[in-house]
Amino acid sequence: MASMDVPADRPVAVPAAKAVVVKPTYITWLTLAFMTTASVASLRSAPTMAVYGLTCVFLYLVPAIIFLLPQSLVAAELASGWTGGVFRWVSEGLSAKWGLLAVWCQFAMTIFYYPTLLGFVASTLAYVFNPDLATNGIYTGIIIVLVFWTGVFLSARGGTGGIAKLASSGLLVGTLIPGALLVILGIVFLLQGNSSAAPMDGDHLIPQWTGIASLVLIVNNFLAYSGMEMNAVHVGSLRNPKSEFPRAMFFACGLVLLIFILPALAISWVIPAEELSLTAGVMQAFDAFFAYFDLQILVPIVAIALVCASAGGMLTWLAGPSKGLLLIARREGYLPPFFQHQNENEVAVNILVVQGAVTTVIALLYALVPSVSSAYWILSVMTTQIYLIVYLLMFVAAVKLRRTQPDVERGYTAPALRFLCVVGFLASAAAIMIGFVPPSQFESGSGAAYAGLILAGTALLGLLPPWLFLRFRKPSWKSTEAEVTS
Amino acid sequence: MSATTPSRPPVEQSSDTGDRVLYWIIGGAVLVLCVIGILTYSANRETERAQQLAGELTQKLESAGYTAPDEDIIVRWLGDDGGAVCGNPANALGRAILLDSLANGASFVGRRPVIADRRVIAGGALILETYCPEELQEFRDKFDDLKFDDTIG
Numbered sequence: 144m145a146s147m148d149v150p151a152d153r154p155v156a157v158p159a160a161k162a163v164v165v166k167p168t169y170i171t172w173l174t175l176a177f178m179t180t181a182s183v184a185s186l187r188s189a190p191t192m193a194v195y196g197l198t199c200v201f202l203y204l205v206p207a208i209i210f211l212l213p214q215s216l217v218a219a220e221l222a223s224g225w226t227g228g229v230f231r232w233v234s235e236g237l238s239a240k241w242g243l244l245a246v247w248c249q250f251a252m253t254i255f256y257y258p259t260l261l262g263f264v265a266s267t268l269a270y271v272f273n274p275d276l277a278t279n280g281i282y283t284g285i286i287i288v289l290v291f292w293t294g295v296f297l298s299a300r301g302g303t304g305g306i307a308k309l310a311s312s313g314l315l316v317g318t319l320i321p322g323a324l325l326v327i328l329g330i331v332f333l334l335q336g337n338s339s340a341a342p343m344d345g346d347h348l349i350p351q352w353t354g355i356a357s358l359v360l361i362v363n364n365f366l367a368y369s370g371m372e373m374n375a376v377h378v379g380s381l382r383n384p385k386s387e388f389p390r391a392m393f394f395a396c397g398l399v400l401l402i403f404i405l406p407a408l409a410i411s412w413v414i415p416a417e418e419l420s421l422t423a424g425v426m427q428a429f430d431a432f433f434a435y436f437d438l439q440i441l442v443p444i445v446a447i448a449l450v451c452a453s454a455g456g457m458l459t460w461l462a463g464p465s466k467g468l469l470l471i472a473r474r475e476g477y478l479p480p481f482f483q484h485q486n487e488n489e490v491a492v493n494i495l496v497v498q499g500a501v502t503t504v505i506a507l508l509y510a511l512v513p514s515v516s517s518a519y520w521i522l523s524v525m526t527t528q529i530y531l532i533v534y535l536l537m538f539v540a541a542v543k544l545r546r547t548q549p550d551v552e553r554g555y556t557a558p559a560l561r562f563l564c565v566v567g568f569l570a571s572a573a574a575i576m577i578g579f580v581p582p583s584q585f586e587s588g589s590g591a592a593y594a595g596l597i598l599a600g601t602a603l604l605g606l607l608p609p610w611l612f613l614r615f616r617k618p619s620w621k622s623t624e625a626e627v628t629s
Numbered sequence: 630m631s632a633t634t635p636s637r638p639p640v641e642q643s644s645d646t647g648d649r650v651l652y653w654i655i656g657g658a659v660l661v662l663c664v665i666g667i668l669t670y671s672a673n674r675e676t677e678r679a680q681q682l683a684g685e686l687t688q689k690l691e692s693a694g695y696t697a698p699d700e701d702i703i704v705r706w707l708g709d710d711g712g713a714v715c716g717n718p719a720n721a722l723g724r725a726i727l728l729d730s731l732a733n734g735a736s737f738v739g740r741r742p743v744i745a746d747r748r749v750i751a752g753g754a755l756i757l758e759t760y761c762p763e764e765l766q767e768f769r770d771k772f773d774d775l776k777f778d779d780t781i782g
Contacts, residue, residue, distance in 0.1 A: 185736040192734045194749055198782055202734060256738050259729060266726050271666040274713035278723040297651075305648060309655070316659070340696060347782050356744035356778035366739030403734060415696040416746075416781055421730035422714055422723075422753030422768075430713075434706035435698065443666030451659060456737050513721030520728050520742050527741045582742035583731045586774040 168304035170380045172387035172394075177311035178377070179395035182370045182459040184402040185318050185452040186445075187263065189325070190428030192403070193410035194419050196341025198350050202364050203403045206570075207396075210365040213567030214534065215396050216557040217541045218372035219389035223554030224544070226384065228376030228463070229537055230471040235548065236540025239475045240613060245536045246471050247609040249373065250464035252526035254498055255604070257457065258506040259523060261287040263424070264453050265510075270426040271443040277424065284510035288503055290454060295499045298461045302488025303380050306462045313455020317448040322406045324445075328436055329409025341411040355580060362577040365570050366527050367403065371395065372537065373463045376470075385554020425449075465491045465498065476621025477612050483622055520584045524597055528578045529605035534571040538564040675701075679709040686759045693755065695748075711760025714753055724771055727753075731775075747777035 170178075192199040221232040229249060234242030265286035269276035276282040298306055333339065341347070350357050371392070381387040410419070410428060413435050419428045426446055433439050469491035472478035484493045508515045542564045544551070557563055579594040683703035690697040697703075706712070716723070731745040750772060757765045 183737055183739075187736045188732075188734045188740075191730060191732055194746065194781055196782070199734070252738060256740075259740070260737070262722075262725065263729070266722075268662075270713055271670050273669075274716040277713065277716060277726065278720045280722060283722060297655075300651070301648065308652065342782075349782075351779060351782035353778045353780060356780050359744050360733070360780050363733040363741050363743050364735075366733060366741055367735040369735065369739030370737060403736075407734075415698070417690070417693075417695045417748045417752035418698060419749070419752065421749055422727050422756075424713070424726045424730060427713055431698075431702075431706045434702050437705065439670075439705060440667060443670040444663055447659060447662050447666055450662075460738065509725075510722070516721045516725040517728070519725060523741055527739060530738060578741070580744075581776070583745045583775045583777055584728045584742050585776065 168302060168380060169382055170304060170307045170377065172381060172391040174307045174311055175374060175377060175381060175388070176391040176394040176398070177314050178307055178459050179371060179374045179391065180398045180402070181310040181314040181318075181452070181455045182373055182463070183368060183395075183456075184399040185456060186322055186325070186402070186406055186449060187425060187453065188367070188403065189322075189406040189410055190419055190421065190425040192407040193341075193414065193428065194416040194421075195350070195407075196339075196411045196416065197343050197347045197408070199407045199411070200404055201348055201350060202361065203367065203400065205361065206365040206367060207400060209566060210570040210574075211368040211371065211396060211399075213538070213563040213570070214368060214371055215392050216563055217538060217560065217567060218375055219392045219555045220553050220557040220560065221537070221541055221544070222372075222375040222378045222388040222392075223385045224548075224551050226379045227470050228374075228378070228467045229372060229533060230376075230467045232544065233536045233540045234471065234475075236543040237536065239471070239477075240609075241536055241540075243471055243475065243477050243612065244606070244609045245533050246464065246467040247612075248529045248532045248605050250468045250498075251604055251608065252529045253460050253464055254502050255505060255522045255526045256460070257291055257502050258287060258509040259519060260453055260457060261290050261506065262509060262516075264290055264450050266424050267426055267446050267449050267453075270424065270430075271446045280511040280516075284507050287506040287510060291457075291502060291506065292499060294454065294457050294461055295495050298458055299486060299488070299490045299492050299495060302490055303377050303462065305488070306458045307377075307380075310455040310459045313451045313453075313458070317450070317452025317455060318402055321445050321448045322402055324441070325406040325409045325432070328432070328438075329412045332413050332435070337412075339412040340415040343412075359577055359580050359582065362573050365574045366531075368399065369527070369530055370460075371399070374459060376463050376466045383554075385552070389555035461495060462490070465494045468494055472620075473622040476618065477609075477616055479617075479620055480622075483620075520582075521596065521600070524578055524582070525600035525604060528575055528597060528601040531571045531575045531578075532605055535568060535575075538568040538571070675704050676709050679704045679707070682709060682759055683707070686755060689755045689759060690752070693751065695752070707756065707760060709760075711756055714756045715761035715764055727772070744776060744778050744780065746779060746781040748781055750775075 195202060225231045225235055230242045230246035233245040262283055265283040266277040297309060350360060378384045378388050410432055414428065414431050418431060429445050430442050433441050469485060473483050482494050486492050509519050542561055545560055579597055581590055581593045585593055683700040686703055687697040687700055731742055732740050733743050757768055
């Protein structure tokens, strides 16, 4: 029987997505907290925010209250009630089609994100070995492809357990230890009797109000906490998800805040804003910082540490959204059987490989085609817009689940859930609106044309593919094995 | 439907030899990179020219109303060639690196451009003017049209 002849309500076994013996693993709540932290925070942003001095505390704390808190509490409740992560929450709360949109948005944005992350890795390595390489396209392309495919290999081979180990190690070696070093040196600087380079009085806590630019700065910082919910897809790997996931989430929130705020403050104590000189990337700022203490021997070590943290974070992003996409593809049959294949570590290898091929092409364009690299920042605006759609759906789903499925036992019940969801939804919507305001990088042209470009790109990348999946899916794509196990 | 224990009984985390070997290889590679980095990373030498250029930069920073660090720190930081700041800042990837720096406070997927303060590149321009003036014009041509605002208090 041809696949197209199968009635929609009669799923059949999918030959290509044949069953494999999976090796599920347990991880501890602390490991999951480290994975979550590794997906969101590193020292990469410290020099960027150090230029704002004490204001960086405001720029992180206010978004934490308005966006991080609702996001974390809501995700904690949802993950303590339903396994599977955002696709499951949205599928249960709204519908499976909305669930597909949510997980696709989470997945698709990473494809365009990896080239900039790995471009950062390449320029950071170059800073140590040969700074001229940082602007060499061939070198950048090779590093991006090499690191990315190594990540794919490790993800496929290690499964959740392996990724958890590597991401946790990356966080420890690449962020926590060097971050603590920066803070200690910053405190030593102050204890030596030096006055802080950035004013640390109450007048400098609130950002200077310059109208739309200040609004863009504050609201865009909501996105600093993007991804806190992503690792909820691994909640099934906890021994007691109901109590352990909320614990992991709250611990990760604290760590993320510390990593974001303290190193940025430490740098601002030592280096004046105008000397941070971001023209050569963030390593230049770390170099200036260590030059003050005559400890430049630490520059290459911190550079390698930043690379480790970035690679560790990348592993979590490779594993999380692809797993969500695999789960909904198998459960609902939204993707062809080829994409439903998982290896013995429950990793969606075919999804990862195809994603890798697409990412490789984009990354090479980024590295080798000048017009692409110069304009690549536009894609980062589009992809963050796409990710915000996930949050809109998550907050709506949480409210609906509380109403429609109140009897599902939740290990953690978020206080004032409806209020949290309204705040989180409005924060996400505000961040989407602000995404249409042209940033510094938009040198000339019409603001309306810019907004149209962002809107079109967001629709093209975020909405069109899931619509195509739904439009062309076949009933035979639904995996009976997934039905049994879900 | 709800999240209790997984439907299949999970087994303890696999710690077979192959995985261990892989983790040791990764750890070893990181260590080797650190060692090579320390050996190849050349901290700037304190030459007479480096001292002179540091003095010039200090004057320029102070004339512009900025705080200048000690000259010794500038020498260690920028040497006599401006270090990475002078490394082709205006070509496409150099430009991409700078544009990527004019961002919000996200480290990973939430990274997004903002309307930055001119001071973020002001210091860089003075460094170029002092250490590699031949790069300055191209840098200005590429970056002077960026839209800035006074967001730093």
